[in-house]
Amino acid sequence: MTTTRRNLFKFAGGSFVGALFTPVPWRLITDTALWSENWPGIPVPARGEVRTRFTNCSLCTAGCAVRVRSIGDQPVALAPVANHPVSHGAMCPFGLTGHHLPYHPARVKQGPVEQAQAAVADAVAKGERVAVLDLRPGRTASWTYRRAMAAIRNGVYVAPAQALGAGTAVNLANAKTVLSFGAPLLEGWGTPGNVIALRDGFRLIQVEAVESRTASLADQWISINPGTETALALGIASVLGGGSPDYSPAKAAAATGLSEQQVRLLARELKENGPAVVLDASGSSAVLALNTLVGASGLTLVTRREAPVPEAWKKAAPVTELAEIPEHSVRVLLIDESAPGEYIPWSEIEKTLVPDNPVVVAFAWERAGYGRHANYVLPTAVYPETTEDIPPAIDSVAPVFRMTAPLVTAPAGVVDAAAFIAAAAGLVPGDALGERIGAIHKSGRGVLVASSDLKQTPVKDVSADDFRKALIAGGCWLDAADEKAPAPRLPLADPKPHPAEAADLPLVAVLTEARGSVAPVSPLMSKLYEESKLRLAPNRAALNPIAAEACGVEDGDRATLETPYGRCDVLVTLDAAIPPGVVEVAARPGILDICAPGTRAKVVRV
Amino acid sequence: MISEKNPVKAARYGMTIDLDRCNGCGACMVACAVENNVPPAHAGANDRKGLTWIRVYKVDNGAEYPDRRSVFVPVLCQQCNKDTPCVHVCPQQAVDLDPATGIVGQMPERCLGCRYCMAACPYHARYFNWWDPAWPAGMEKTLNPDVAPRMRGVVEKCNFCHGRWHAARERAAAAGKPNTEPVTYTPACAEACPTGALQFGDLNDPASLPAQAAKNPDAFRMLEKLGTEPKIYYRSKRDWVREIASAPKPGAGSRVASAPTPKEQAHG
Numbered sequence: 001m002t003t004t005r006r007n008l009f010k011f012a013g014g015s016f017v018g019a020l021f022t023p024v025p026w027r028l029i030t031d032t033a034l035w036s037e038n039w040p041g042i043p044v045p046a047r048g049e050v051r052t053r054f055t056n057c058s059l060c061t062a063g064c065a066v067r068v069r070s071i072g073d074q075p076v077a078l079a080p081v082a083n084h085p086v087s088h089g090a091m092c093p094f095g096l097t098g099h100h101l102p103y104h105p106a107r108v109k110q111g112p113v114e115q116a117q118a119a120v121a122d123a124v125a126k127g128e129r130v131a132v133l134d135l136r137p138g139r140t141a142s143w144t145y146r147r148a149m150a151a152i153r154n155g156v157y158v159a160p161a162q163a164l165g166a167g168t169a170v171n172l173a174n175a176k177t178v179l180s181f182g183a184p185l186l187e188g189w190g191t192p193g194n195v196i197a198l199r200d201g202f203r204l205i206q207v208e209a210v211e212s213r214t215a216s217l218a219d220q221w222i223s224i225n226p227g228t229e230t231a232l233a234l235g236i237a238s239v240l241g242g243g244s245p246d247y248s249p250a251k252a253a254a255a256t257g258l259s260e261q262q263v264r265l266l267a268r269e270l271k272e273n274g275p276a277v278v279l280d281a282s283g284s285s286a287v288l289a290l291n292t293l294v295g296a297s298g299l300t301l302v303t304r305r306e307a308p309v310p311e312a313w314k315k316a317a318p319v320t321e322l323a324e325i326p327e328h329s330v331r332v333l334l335i336d337e338s339a340p341g342e343y344i345p346w347s348e349i350e351k352t353l354v355p356d357n358p359v360v361v362a363f364a365w366e367r368a369g370y371g372r373h374a375n376y377v378l379p380t381a382v383y384p385e386t387t388e389d390i391p392p393a394i395d396s397v398a399p400v401f402r403m404t405a406p407l408v409t410a411p412a413g414v415v416d417a418a419a420f421i422a423a424a425a426g427l428v429p430g431d432a433l434g435e436r437i438g439a440i441h442k443s444g445r446g447v448l449v450a451s452s453d454l455k456q457t458p459v460k461d462v463s464a465d466d467f468r469k470a471l472i473a474g475g476c477w478l479d480a481a482d483e484k485a486p487a488p489r490l491p492l493a494d495p496k497p498h499p500a501e502a503a504d505l506p507l508v509a510v511l512t513e514a515r516g517s518v519a520p521v522s523p524l525m526s527k528l529y530e531e532s533k534l535r536l537a538p539n540r541a542a543l544n545p546i547a548a549e550a551c552g553v554e555d556g557d558r559a560t561l562e563t564p565y566g567r568c569d570v571l572v573t574l575d576a577a578i579p580p581g582v583v584e585v586a587a588r589p590g591i592l593d594i595c596a597p598g599t600r601a602k603v604v605r606v
Numbered sequence: 607m608i609s610e611k612n613p614v615k616a617a618r619y620g621m622t623i624d625l626d627r628c629n630g631c632g633a634c635m636v637a638c639a640v641e642n643n644v645p646p647a648h649a650g651a652n653d654r655k656g657l658t659w660i661r662v663y664k665v666d667n668g669a670e671y672p673d674r675r676s677v678f679v680p681v682l683c684q685q686c687n688k689d690t691p692c693v694h695v696c697p698q699q700a701v702d703l704d705p706a707t708g709i710v711g712q713m714p715e716r717c718l719g720c721r722y723c724m725a726a727c728p729y730h731a732r733y734f735n736w737w738d739p740a741w742p743a744g745m746e747k748t749l750n751p752d753v754a755p756r757m758r759g760v761v762e763k764c765n766f767c768h769g770r771w772h773a774a775r776e777r778a779a780a781a782g783k784p785n786t787e788p789v790t791y792t793p794a795c796a797e798a799c800p801t802g803a804l805q806f807g808d809l810n811d812p813a814s815l816p817a818q819a820a821k822n823p824d825a826f827r828m829l830e831k832l833g834t835e836p837k838i839y840y841r842s843k844r845d846w847v848r849e850i851a852s853a854p855k856p857g858a859g860s861r862v863a864s865a866p867t868p869k870e871q872a873h874g
Contacts, residue, residue, distance in 0.1 A: 041738055042739055043749060043755060046747065047751045076750050077641065093631060213630045213631070531657065532632075533653050535632060
């Protein structure tokens with residue numbers, strides 16, 4: 001047989017076609033796929049001894065009990081503690097991802113500590129006014145700040161105003177009707193587990209312009225015109241026989257978009273289906289004053305005692321509200337935002353500072369909060385690196401004391417804000433938390449709830465050392481509610497016209513995702529913000545498509561949110577569920593500086 | 607010992623989701639991501655390219671404001687028990703239905719990334735890994751050692767926390783229990799749900815909460831008309847919410863509020 005060129009080509013072609021009918025090419029594709037899928041760089045989880053530890057989440061005042069799964073000393077998962085008497089086995093997504101926070105890319109790890117110390121020491125030596133702004137009052141660290149400010153000649157301790165008054169708690173267990181003016185009752189308000197546990201016991205009426213997550217699960221959602229909450233409250237007050245004499249249900253109905261009948265029905269429900277409590281997202285005195293008219297004091301609003309403190313601490317500086325400080329009087333302002341708490345717009349804080357060269361020191365885990373305005377940003381430990389106690393939540397009727405102990409070691413450069421301020425005031429550094437625990441144990445009151453088995457033991461049956469160890473190990477001290485405590489004095493109505501009412505802007509701002517100040521958020525929260533749009537991301541503003549068209553913006557556009565107080569960059573999101581005339585924004589420091597609920601605003605395309 | 611005389615008692619793990627209790631907090635989504643080492647969003651990720659083994663959708667009744675009402679619907683792999691679409695279409699046998707547990711498993715090492723399963727899944731419960739998994743520096747220390755991170759180019763989905771199932775089997779074996787009996791465990795999403803809306807259990811066990819809840823007249827399954835017999839039972843007392851399951855035509859009833867806009871679709 002002669003081998004020709006044609007035969008060679010035929011053989012090669014036949015071989016190629018034949019090979020396609022064998023597993024070889026498919027195997028090659030598979031192997032290529034597997035090879036390309038296994039590039040180096042895919043992390044390999046560390047292995048080791050599995051340990052279970054317990055702590056309490058300090059990301060908000062709910063202080064949920066946490067079961068920690070660790071590999072060696074490294075936490076790899078946080079889970080709620082079922083049947084816990086305080087947190088009732090609930091945790092929010094922020095708490096579930098708390099163990100990621102030490103690795104947040106935006107974290108500050110180094111700061112000009114010595115320069116800040118020198119600046120503060122200089123002001124103290126000259127007798128100039130030094131103020132501490134504590135965004136989460138009620139902690140042991142707060143007492144240290146107060147003691148330090150008492151030791152300084154011109155020291156002031158400042159805490160955010162509490163709408164219901166200090167020491168007032170909402171007793172949801174007694175409530176049959178809850179009228180909420182935009183309060184995020186089912187979205188992390190108070191102690192989420194407690195609210196959920198008591199939810200079947202009360203009728204929830206949610207009043208707000210936008211159907212929030214709370215509104216979607218409320219027994220009744222009353223949609224009113226945005227920014228007219230005060231008008232509705234005054235209308236209800238007039239039916240209940242209080243409030244402003246020149247405010248009628250008809251006037252309230254005209255403002256809110258409801259019928260006069262609806263306003264009267266709401267008032268009747270509060271009166272007849274009591275005990276009732278009225279809550280407000282923005283702490284409006286006109287709204288909260290309804291509690292006086294429905295007789296909430298002593299029933300659904302009660303006085304809560306504070307956990308015992310050492311007697312020697314009681315000579316501390318009083319709690320001052322920011323509004324009480326004279327303008328341009330503070331030379332040094334020390335802001336503790338290491339623990340997430342209330343956010344006060346910077347414009348209000350700035351008024352108190354001296355005009356020339358004020359010194360602002362922010363103790364923060366990242367720069368996005370007051371760090372933007374501070375001369376010195378000093379890095380702090382972040383949960384779960386911290387050792388601190390957690391003040392009781394607003395729905396905590398009984399005194400409670402729990403703390404978070406470090407699950408991982410903090411970086412070397414972090415600063416303990418309490419130790420820094422105490423040293424600046426010349427206080428002898430000591431173990432304040434230990435002293436506080438000792439004082440609680442000495443009182444002999446309440447029970448110790450063990451973290452692992454939730455066994456409750458009277459404090460008087462536990463040694464001081466065991467009590468301290470149990471609290472560090474994630475336990476909790478619980479006292480009984482004080483039945484004889486005097487009923488709280490509730491705020492009186494002081495309806496002020498909203499400062500933005502006069503502004504000629506087309507939209508009304510509604511805030512969502514109000515998590516206080518710079519609350520640390522795990523990068524994994526992208527599942528909710530970016531990868532699913534379940535929650536409004538902190539950099540987004542949601543508009544109705546009609547409103548967006550009027551503003552000349554489209555979905556995904558970069559825009560500026562402008563209010564009478566300033567402007568902030570946002571990304572536009574279209575949502576037909578938002579009423580026309582409303583812009584919904586997620587609460588974050590930049591937004592909270594220029595925006596309060598009901599502020600008029602406009603969105604301008606960049 | 608497993609034998610003909612002592613066969614494996616098959617479990618049929620399933621879940622009930624009470625939509626009247628779900629407040630859309632998203633705890634299930636992040637708990638799932640923590641448990642299963644699902645990475646944070648890549649720079650280019652959006653709701654079309656993100657990885658969420660369980661995703662909570664906000665669905666409304668289709669009415670105009672102010673009559674519009676919403677419900678939060680967690681959607682995960684529905685663990686179809688019959689004619690499982692993804693199993694049928696996979697050319698690599700990377701998807702299987704375990705007869706011992708009823709769990710539809712996904713084997714990333716076998717996956718070719720063809721995404722036929724994604725196209726076949728009627729519930730959009732499968733997600734493609736567009737990027738190499740990456741965590742911020744240091745955060746990889748928090749990964750769960752019981753679950754291997756998946757590589758780029760494969761499809762992933764909920765497997766009812768198979769790592770937890772294995773751990774429960776090991777615990778049962780250590781306790782001297784026969785390996786023919788189904789084990790009791792709880793996936794991360796059900797454990798994390800603060801409202802108790804998600805209940806997990808063996809549907810073959812009449813005493814389990816999901817088995818009881820599945821018999822509730824308010825219970826329904828998604829796209830039941832397809833005959834795939836999903837093992838996720840939803841519950842709601844609201845009529846319009848129950849109608850979601852039959853996927854009414856757009857404009858004729860409820861709709862997914864966060865559905866992509868035409869502009870988003872154009873950008874992929």
